[in-house]
Amino acid sequence: MPELPEVETTRRGIEPHAVGRRIARLTVYDPRLRWPVPDDVPPRVQGRIIEAVERRSKYLLFRLAGRDRPARDTLVFHFGMTGSLRVYPDAPPRRLHDHVDVLLDDGTLIRYHDPRRFGAMLLVPGSGDDHPLLAHLGPEPLESGFDGDYLWKALRNRSAAIKLALMDNTVVVGVGNIYANEALFHAGIRPTVPARKVSRARIAKLAAAVRTVLAGAIDSGGSTLRDYVDAGGRPGQAQLTYFVYDREGAPCKACGQPIRMRRLGARASYYCPACQR
DNA sequence: CCGACAACCTGTGAGC
DNA sequence: TGCTCACAGGTTGTCG
Secondary structure, rough: OOOOHHHHHHHHEEEEEEEOOEEEEEEOOOOOOOOOOOOOOHHOOOOOEEEEEEOOOOOEEEEOOOOOOOOOOEEEEEEOOOEEEEEEOOOOOOOOEEEEEEEEOOEEEEEEEEEEOOOOOEEEEEEOOOOHHHHHOOOOOOOOOOOHHHHHHHOOOOOHHHHHHHHOOOOOOOOOOOHHHHHHHOOOOOOEEHHHHHOOHHHHHHHHHHHHHHHHHHOOOOOOOHHHOOOOOOOOHHHHHOOOOOOOOEEEOOOOOEEEEEEOEEEEEEEEEOOOO
């Protein structure tokens, strides 16, 4: 499910229900996620106030106020491929693959659901900025640190295919397989080109395309291919705007040529042979 | 250092 | 109808 737009859409759906509320109870029904949820997470989280719901990369971060002393901690979720976090005014019956319930003091329930269990939930001290998962992340693509100059400098010595480099979290965060394909289409760059061979001007175009593609997908409520729903259970619409992803053989929306698919690494890569050089 | 690949899981759709 | 296989939004870890 989730690249940056889906996580951000989820964050926006949860934030108004959660900020300022106290966690009444955290229940782990099935701790088997990417890393097993430690037994001490519920007692360490219960009774604490959620001060903010933020996003870094594809991680959703609940900032928890200190219970007695002012130390803050962060409850981190990652959605893997099929994870989703939903808000319910009243708890519905549990379903298969529901893993965690976060019950708030006004009765609101936030429930984590993840069939494939590639997702994670962990409690990290403080802001978590120095945690191994978060410490080495590149810039946020929608913030000011990410622009054509930055991306050119980050890629100018990389021999890997541009699409693989764009999906590298140390270069820029949040760009997964779908939006890497889409951004490269809008920039007119073939996914297989070595990153360092792309001109500075075309890299600038790519940085702009990453931003517009991600921002547009957030506006559309994210992409729903199969599982993804937002915090209110609604599917996204961004998949309706794809130019290349999962469109092998279909005509390019710009020039009519059939879209092609190649595997790069183990990931399907889609491109227009005429528009992308 | 880098790249290639397997691994972690379940569900679904295609093909036979 | 039912079996088997390939593949799916992500990331980590290992090997060469």
